[in-house]
Amino acid sequence: MIIRAKTVVTMDRPPIDDGAVRVDGDRIVEVGKFSDLYQPPPDSAAWDNEQAGKTASGEEIVDLGEQVLLPGLINSHCHLDYTCLRDKIPPQDSFTDWIRAINAEKAKLTPGDFAKSIMAGFAECRKFGTTSIVNFEAFPELIIRLKPPIRTWWLAELIDVRDPNRPEELAGSAMNLLGRPENKGFAPHAPFTASLDLYRVCQENARHYDWLLSTHLAESRDEFSMFRDGSGPLYDFVKGIGRKVRDCGDATPLAYMLRQIALDERWLVVHLNELDESDFELLAGLAERFHVVHCPRSHMYLEHSPFQFERLRDLEFNICLGTDSLASNDDLSLFAEMRAFRKRFAEVPADEVLSMVTLNAARAVGKSDVLGRIRANYFADMIAVPLNSSPKDIFDEIIAFKGPVSFSMINGVKDTFQT
Numbered sequence: 001m002i003i004r005a006k007t008v009v010t011m012d013r014p015p016i017d018d019g020a021v022r023v024d025g026d027r028i029v030e031v032g033k034f035s036d037l038y039q040p041p042p043d044s045a046a047w048d049n050e051q052a053g054k055t056a057s058g059e060e061i062v063d064l065g066e067q068v069l070l071p072g073l074i075n076s077h078c079h080l081d082y083t084c085l086r087d088k089i090p091p092q093d094s095f096t097d098w099i100r101a102i103n104a105e106k107a108k109l110t111p112g113d114f115a116k117s118i119m120a121g122f123a124e125c126r127k128f129g130t131t132s133i134v135n136f137e138a139f140p141e142l143i144i145r146l147k148p149p150i151r152t153w154w155l156a157e158l159i160d161v162r163d164p165n166r167p168e169e170l171a172g173s174a175m176n177l178l179g180r181p182e183n184k185g186f187a188p189h190a191p192f193t194a195s196l197d198l199y200r201v202c203q204e205n206a207r208h209y210d211w212l213l214s215t216h217l218a219e220s221r222d223e224f225s226m227f228r229d230g231s232g233p234l235y236d237f238v239k240g241i242g243r244k245v246r247d248c249g250d251a252t253p254l255a256y257m258l259r260q261i262a263l264d265e266r267w268l269v270v271h272l273n274e275l276d277e278s279d280f281e282l283l284a285g286l287a288e289r290f291h292v293v294h295c296p297r298s299h300m301y302l303e304h305s306p307f308q309f310e311r312l313r314d315l316e317f318n319i320c321l322g323t324d325s326l327a328s329n330d331d332l333s334l335f336a337e338m339r340a341f342r343k344r345f346a347e348v349p350a351d352e353v354l355s356m357v358t359l360n361a362a363r364a365v366g367k368s369d370v371l372g373r374i375r376a377n378y379f380a381d382m383i384a385v386p387l388n389s390s391p392k393d394i395f396d397e398i399i400a401f402k403g404p405v406s407f408s409m410i411n412g413v414k415d416t417f418q419t
Contacts, residue, residue: 072131077322080121185212
């Protein structure tokens, strides 16, 4: 088919006015102006005899009209398990209290509740233009029951805080539940809930199977106090549930991790909110750069310290955006995340912000050769949003969109939404 739009934003060349994309199967095969991709028959009668919306060769023409066509958005961090927790957890006095509140709500839910929550989350993501997602899955046994409507990286979220003596068994069980190795990975939850041995086992297996790795790190002031000072509410909480805390009290969370685990380019490190000057010295000296995932609205909800975007960017870290879960957010819209980011970092160009949910995110999941752009041989993952008649900046216009999208395509399969 040929998809035509007022403007096509490819993410690697200037926007194309009256643009078009030719799709064959699940791939993009050609991008350019509509007049270059399709020339109507010179005989108007011959065209009139063609079936409406078809080319002479039988290709379908999808004319999106006054819209911009762009790559599908990629959510680099989410917990779809918690979609059902929307509006269930009011702001808490501390990060540790928020964890307690989540645990209390989770205790009320059945596996069936979580399965429904995940599928509702998928539907909401797609409604807001997300075509790929990295999902932390606390219940990997549910995966076999679910058919994601979007491209999904399932990362088994692993915790061994109460029993850190069986990391191989825990990781092996998760691998069996995850099934086929495509688009899978491990997510040891955080250094305060996952042992370093579990991190090592996950990393060894991920290297062997070419899986993704992700973790929460340096997320909160409570975590910072736990590892650097050996005190605070999180320190007391995890000690109370059985975590050995002999490793706390002499290093920041980042330093604690880097002493033992080589966080290379396979890792998506989520948050990285609480850093001191010594941490930036460590980051500058790393031989490899991991990817950083920032979740702007969750960050604001939990009132973390300012995210050090400029310094991380100057150190050449690949920075992506995620929604996190609805335990700390209002919805699963990456457009809203981009707007929240620009509210804090107004000087960052809009096209660079859009890159965080397209180009940068594709790079983070190891798919920069097939995702994040509208380009020949890339997967046909695209969305469309309406345009004003003459926007001053098309990238600003895209970020301002509040959705839901009217058109989405994943793997060459299109869907039109009622708006």
